[in-house]
Amino acid sequence: MQLQTIVPIKPLGNPINYKAKIVNIGSCFAVNMAQRLQYYQFQNTINPLGILFHPEAISRLLEFVVNDKVFTQEDVFQHNEIWSCFDAHSDLNQLEQEDIIEQLNSKICRFKANVFDATHIILTFGTAWVYRNKQSNQIVANCHKVPQNQFEKELLAVETCLENLKKIEQNLRQINPNIQIIYTISPVRHIKDGFVENQRSKAHLIAALHEYLEKNKPLNYYFPSYELLMDELRDYRFFGKDLIHPNDLAVDYIWQKFVETCIHSNEIPTMKMVDEVQKGLVHRSFNPYSDAHQQFLDKLAQKIDVLLEQYPFMNFR
Structure with a gap:
């Protein structure tokens, strides 16, 4: 059973990527x-x-x-x-x-x-x-x-x-x-x-x-x-x-x-990584001094480094 009308959308011939x-x-x-x-x-x-x-x-x-x-x-x-x-x-x-x-x-x-x-x-x-x-x-x-x-x-x-x-x-x-x-x-x-x-x-x-x-x-x-x-x-x-x-x-x-x-579909993995970083930056730990939280911060920093190496215009500050 279809419960909504779907609006057909033609894909953009010149899709947006991270160089755009x-x-x-x-x-x-x-x-x-x-x-x-x-x-x-x-x-x-x-x-x-x-x-x-x-x-x-x-x-x-x-x-x-x-x-x-x-x-x-x-x-x-x-x-x-x-x-x-x-x-x-x-x-x-x-x-x-x-x-x-x-x-x-x-x-x-x-x-x-x-x-x-x-x-x-x-x-x-x-x-x-x-x-x-x-x-x-x-x-x-x-x-x-x-x-x-x-x-x-x-x-x-x-x-x-x-x-x-x-x-x-x-x-x-x-x-x-x-x-x-x-x-x-x-x-x-x-x-x-x-x-x-x-x-x-x-x-x-x-x-x-x-x-x-x-x-x-x-x-x-x-x-x-x-x-x-x-x-x-x-x-x-x-x-x-x-x-x-x-x-x-x-x-x-x-x-x-x-x-x-x-x-562009090729950019979806990068978008997912950016989303992970953005959510990680606003995450609040119950115990910011725990080993688990320090490991979390290290992994977050690594993701940011990977993104900035490929896309130096990004800004996570």
């Missing part, structure tokens, strides 16, 4: 996946300007990178004694104006180098709902708790999402022509927009992305994060207490599907 250099951009679910890549010690960077939820914000980020954007005083503002930038997440907020400008420019410069060196980039889109600042008439990446009456809420049309996707890939390939792009839709439901509104948003993203992929298949790949949670798991036991975000069990399930389809 990965860049993650997008919503909070991008952070979930990046954390697992980091746990297994893959070479991975994420969101230079913090979490970005919609295609317009990601497109602007890559325009900044391609055009060597230099942030100035005109790009930041002060609200509640905190300096922010409408193109960046609140994680980058600073108490001093010069600090946020310096940070923004440093991150953009470093990120361009990351994209240039990358073998794979994972783009995660969360929503098609955006907020347009009335004063500047610009769509923002983050409202930074500025009063809502200063913004107009809009739903990006499928055509607008499609245009953003074109710009995103054009800018990426201008920096790195051979980069493997992995697209996915975040399974996080944006219920604060409304139940019907969330469905409209996801529908616009999915329609635009698949129309784009049908015409641009080379070096592009779709991983069905959204479909795995909505169609394969489809149970509230896979959600957190807010009933919106996937819980650790769900993220682990989606991650395992990603491993099976997007990571």
Whole structure:
């Protein structure tokens, strides 16, 4: 008896290995996946300007990178004694104006180098709902708790999402022509927009992305994060207490599907050894002075030495 519908996933033609250099951009679910890549010690960077939820914000980020954007005083503002930038997440907020400008420019410069060196980039889109600042008439990446009456809420049309996707890939390939792009839709439901509104948003993203992929298949790949949670798991036991975000069990399930389809099978033994080391590092002994525990630490050190000899970029500190 089959008790769930299984989402078919085609394997990635250019799978990730430990030589790969990965860049993650997008919503909070991008952070979930990046954390697992980091746990297994893959070479991975994420969101230079913090979490970005919609295609317009990601497109602007890559325009900044391609055009060597230099942030100035005109790009930041002060609200509640905190300096922010409408193109960046609140994680980058600073108490001093010069600090946020310096940070923004440093991150953009470093990120361009990351994209240039990358073998794979994972783009995660969360929503098609955006907020347009009335004063500047610009769509923002983050409202930074500025009063809502200063913004107009809009739903990006499928055509607008499609245009953003074109710009995103054009800018990426201008920096790195051979980069493997992995697209996915975040399974996080944006219920604060409304139940019907969330469905409209996801529908616009999915329609635009698949129309784009049908015409641009080379070096592009779709991983069905959204479909795995909505169609394969489809149970509230896979959600957190807010009933919106996937819980650790769900993220682990989606991650395992990603491993099976997007990571080279030859790397599984190394991943298992890394997992053993990570668990060993957080192990707490009842008697840290016992011979058994000292032997455990010696074996753990040997495993770390073996990994570092082959993969010197790994860091277990």
